[in-house]
Amino acid sequence: MSGEQIDEISGVSTTGHEWDGIRELNNPLPRWWVVTFYVTIVWAIGYTIAYPAWPLLHSATKGVLGYSSRNEVKNELTAAEAAKGKYVAAVESKTVSEIAADDALREFAVAAGGAAFKVNCVQCHGSGAQGSAGFPNLNDDDWLWGGKTGQIQQTITHGIRFATDPDTRLSEMPAFGDIITADQIAQVSAYVASLSGKVKDASLIEPGAKVFAENCVACHGDNAKGNKEFGAPDLTDAIWLYGSGETAIAAQVRAPKHGVMPAWIGRLGETKVKELAVYVHSLGGGE
Amino acid sequence: MHVLDKTQIEAVAVHSAKTRQPLYAPRKKIFPKRASGSFRRFKWLVMAITLGIYYLTPWLRWDRGPFAPDQAVLVDLANRRFYFFFIEIWPQEFYYVAGLLVMAGVGLFLVTSTVGRAWCGYTCPQTVWVDLFLVVERAIEGDRNARMKLDAGPWTARKLSLRVSKHAIWLVIGAATGGAWIFYFADAPTLAGELLTGTAAPVAYITVAVLTATTYTLGGLMREQVCTYMCPWPRIQAAMLDESSLTVTYNDWRGEPRSRHAKTVQAAGQPVGDCVDCNACVAVCPMGIDIRDGQQLECITCALCIDACDGVMDKLGRERGLISYATLSDYNANMMLATAGGSGLVNPSLVRTADGQFSDKVAHFHIRKIFRPRTYVYMGLWSLIGLGLLYSLLTRDRLEVNVLHDRNPQFVTLSDGSIRNGYTVKLLNMIPEPRTIVVTMQGLQGAEMSVVGDDIPAGRSFAIPVEPDRLKMLKVFVRQPADQIRGTAQTFKFRVEDKASFEADEYTATFNAPETAK
Numbered sequence: 160m161s162g163e164q165i166d167e168i169s170g171v172s173t174t175g176h177e178w179d180g181i182r183e184l185n186n187p188l189p190r191w192w193v194v195t196f197y198v199t200i201v202w203a204i205g206y207t208i209a210y211p212a213w214p215l216l217h218s219a220t221k222g223v224l225g226y227s228s229r230n231e232v233k234n235e236l237t238a239a240e241a242a243k244g245k246y247v248a249a250v251e252s253k254t255v256s257e258i259a260a261d262d263a264l265r266e267f268a269v270a271a272g273g274a275a276f277k278v279n280c281v282q283c284h285g286s287g288a289q290g291s292a293g294f295p296n297l298n299d300d301d302w303l304w305g306g307k308t309g310q311i312q313q314t315i316t317h318g319i320r321f322a323t324d325p326d327t328r329l330s331e332m333p334a335f336g337d338i339i340t341a342d343q344i345a346q347v348s349a350y351v352a353s354l355s356g357k358v359k360d361a362s363l364i365e366p367g368a369k370v371f372a373e374n375c376v377a378c379h380g381d382n383a384k385g386n387k388e389f390g391a392p393d394l395t396d397a398i399w400l401y402g403s404g405e406t407a408i409a410a411q412v413r414a415p416k417h418g419v420m421p422a423w424i425g426r427l428g429e430t431k432v433k434e435l436a437v438y439v440h441s442l443g444g445g446e
Numbered sequence: 447m448h449v450l451d452k453t454q455i456e457a458v459a460v461h462s463a464k465t466r467q468p469l470y471a472p473r474k475k476i477f478p479k480r481a482s483g484s485f486r487r488f489k490w491l492v493m494a495i496t497l498g499i500y501y502l503t504p505w506l507r508w509d510r511g512p513f514a515p516d517q518a519v520l521v522d523l524a525n526r527r528f529y530f531f532f533i534e535i536w537p538q539e540f541y542y543v544a545g546l547l548v549m550a551g552v553g554l555f556l557v558t559s560t561v562g563r564a565w566c567g568y569t570c571p572q573t574v575w576v577d578l579f580l581v582v583e584r585a586i587e588g589d590r591n592a593r594m595k596l597d598a599g600p601w602t603a604r605k606l607s608l609r610v611s612k613h614a615i616w617l618v619i620g621a622a623t624g625g626a627w628i629f630y631f632a633d634a635p636t637l638a639g640e641l642l643t644g645t646a647a648p649v650a651y652i653t654v655a656v657l658t659a660t661t662y663t664l665g666g667l668m669r670e671q672v673c674t675y676m677c678p679w680p681r682i683q684a685a686m687l688d689e690s691s692l693t694v695t696y697n698d699w700r701g702e703p704r705s706r707h708a709k710t711v712q713a714a715g716q717p718v719g720d721c722v723d724c725n726a727c728v729a730v731c732p733m734g735i736d737i738r739d740g741q742q743l744e745c746i747t748c749a750l751c752i753d754a755c756d757g758v759m760d761k762l763g764r765e766r767g768l769i770s771y772a773t774l775s776d777y778n779a780n781m782m783l784a785t786a787g788g789s790g791l792v793n794p795s796l797v798r799t800a801d802g803q804f805s806d807k808v809a810h811f812h813i814r815k816i817f818r819p820r821t822y823v824y825m826g827l828w829s830l831i832g833l834g835l836l837y838s839l840l841t842r843d844r845l846e847v848n849v850l851h852d853r854n855p856q857f858v859t860l861s862d863g864s865i866r867n868g869y870t871v872k873l874l875n876m877i878p879e880p881r882t883i884v885v886t887m888q889g890l891q892g893a894e895m896s897v898v899g900d901d902i903p904a905g906r907s908f909a910i911p912v913e914p915d916r917l918k919m920l921k922v923f924v925r926q927p928a929d930q931i932r933g934t935a936q937t938f939k940f941r942v943e944d945k946a947s948f949e950a951d952e953y954t955a956t957f958n959a960p961e962t963a964k
Binding site for chain 1: 468471852860868898923928
């Protein structure tokens with residue numbers, strides 16, 4: 160190899176590099192291309208001066224423009240807060256039933272309440288508010304303490320059987336295991352079960368009704384429809400917090416379980432509680 | 447001379463100063479001369495049509511009634527609608543645009559395999575705008591020779607004023623180009639008013655500024671370099687052309703040996719071709735190449751060299767077509783003829799008979815060559831996609847229902863034992879007129895629907911108004927009594943109907959119930 164090599168076909172000089180007989184042509188780049196290349200380098204240096212870039216021992220250079228992605232997020236959050244400001248103000252000043260009646264406000268409250276629900280309530284009530292044994296399903300139309308927006312707000316605000324809140328919803332069913340006999344418990348359980356389904360031994364129903372009339376009507380009512388004033392459940396429907404059937408009912412009569420729900424007002428504040436109430440009311444069972 | 451040491455190797459550095467090429471080189475300016483002829487006239491026509499379409503389309507009106515914009519072609523990004531005359535496309539129907547792009551691709555293959563880089567030479571925006579910019583340049587600075595003289599000359603007041611006015615007009619064209627672009631995205635008359643009074647959105651001004659800069663730079667300053675360095679199509683075209691594709695070809699077989707002194711050479715008994723080496727083809731070339739070097743990457747096949755050469759041939763009284771659209775197979779056949787089977791140099795007398803006419807053996811292009819398996823396949827593919835799109839467009843639904851079944855919880859047991867499932871029902875009214883949609887349940891015995899937040903009584907059917915060109919989202923609860931439940935997963939249909947136009951759509955949904963429900 161010596162002297163300038165010229166590719167015969169194209170008449171262009173080659174670099175002298177050859178692979179399997181294919182030689183690399185040496186077409187010079189256009190000058191602007193090279194200039195552009197250097198401009199990008201200069202731009203990159205300028206960029207690292209303008210924006211945070213160079214790592215230091217404990218931090219990094221701040222950049223002369225003072226840009227920071229944290230500030231960016233902060234500004235966006237402030238803007239988002241400002242954008243929903245008028246809704247928040249309206250939620251603050253209106254009652255839950257007024258909020259539920261206003262389409263735009265309800266939509267806002269349902270979204271905000273849904274978010275709060277996912278943080279604070281799903282631990283017991285489940286992510287779909289479907290509940291589980293001992294924790295009520297909030298989608299259905301059966302409410303222990305009432306399903307109107309105001310009643311739901313009251314429940315969330317002060318909780319249920321929450322000792323430190325003087326206004327908490329309070330009720331306690333006696334443990335009838337100490338009051339009536341085992342036979343009577345079996346009879347009353349059969350009677351209660353018969354109100355919404357079939358029972359094994361129909362002969363227990365009649366004496367059971369008598370036991371019920373003597374011991375239970377004060378809270379659950381003559382017709383066993385319950386009473387929302389003291390959170391006494393409706394015993395005629397298909398919804399059972401601690402399980403349906405005679406065995407589950409007997410267990411609850413003998414030594415009742417009582418759920419506790421915290422009072423949320425101190426933790427969430429009135430606005431969030433209102434939003435939660437509207438959200439829970441919107442799940443499909445609200446009265 | 448001293449005696450070489452035995453260990454000395456005879457070698458030269460690959461990058462020795464002697465052989466080193468510069469890594470970069472300044473662009474060599476091109477001063478295309480004005481051509482005239484049939485191809486030039488055709489190019490003026492194409493330019494007028496394409497620029498006309500581009501600049502005027504946003505101003506066309508199309509009446510769609512009071513509930514939709516009246517601009518014939520509008521990309522409404524804010525409302526996510528695309529209007530094209532009688533067609534309105536929602537974002538989920540973007541496949542129509544994708545289909546058109548596929549058609550454009552296959553169409554490009556078809557065109558290239560038959561008439562070469564016709565796209566590059568006639569209709570590519572780069573070609574059209576460079577042509578337009580050259581018109582301005584010629585009008586202000588004169589034709590090729592005047593421009594070359596001006597460019598080489600010193601900076602006088604005249605040169606300065608000519609240059610300033612040329613670049614100013616280029617910038618105005620650039621601004622008009624950028625301006626026309628944004629009119630496709632908003633109501634043109636309104637936006638034009640806003641632009642002029644300074645009340646348009648910043649993004650409008652930024653877009654105009656960016657497109658002004660790119661049009662000015664690509665069309666005025668970069669010109670042929672866009673095609674040579676930046677565009678991928680010249681590289682791809684190599685795979686598109688075959689021996690039956692028409693390309694702009696210099697016919698060596700009748701042109702060579704070229705001579706400026708044909709008569710002297712002829713008198714000396716040497717063979718002489720039709721090419722008089724006048725360089726007219728080189729002078730008009732906007733890419734700055736010599737077509738006589740053969741088919742090359744830079745050639746956009748604008749055919750201006752054909753016009754230039756034909757003009758010269760007419761003056762000389764010879765047949766047109768020394769440079770012509772020809773296929774490689776014809777060219778090769780004629781070359782074989784002219785070189786006596788490829789053994790000798792080109793002897794143009796071999797392609798002519800004694801009386802100076804072309805011999806019968808000279809191959810000429812015939813229209814039949816366009817029709818070959820490859821173009822049939824492209825044509826078939828193109829038509830199939832086109833017909834498919836058309837069929838789909840003519841039979842598409844303008845009323846749709848989409849349903850999302852609540853998954854959490856899947857079902858809710860109510861106090862009377864009945865089971866409730868929740869559904870998000872989306873009604874799509876895809877015409878620009880308000881409609882009343884009737885939603886009906888089919889199947890799921892005994893079940894009833896209720897709509898959340900609406901005063902619609904529970905039942906198996908309800909009518910609901912939907913705004914023009916909008917989606918209406920409903921939360922629907924379906925409730926089935928315990929004694930009617932048949933299994934844990936029953937299917938039923940949501941049927942939506944427009945009683946006025948008889949349009950309908952259905953969605954098959956599932957209704958879940960717990961094992962315990964009978």
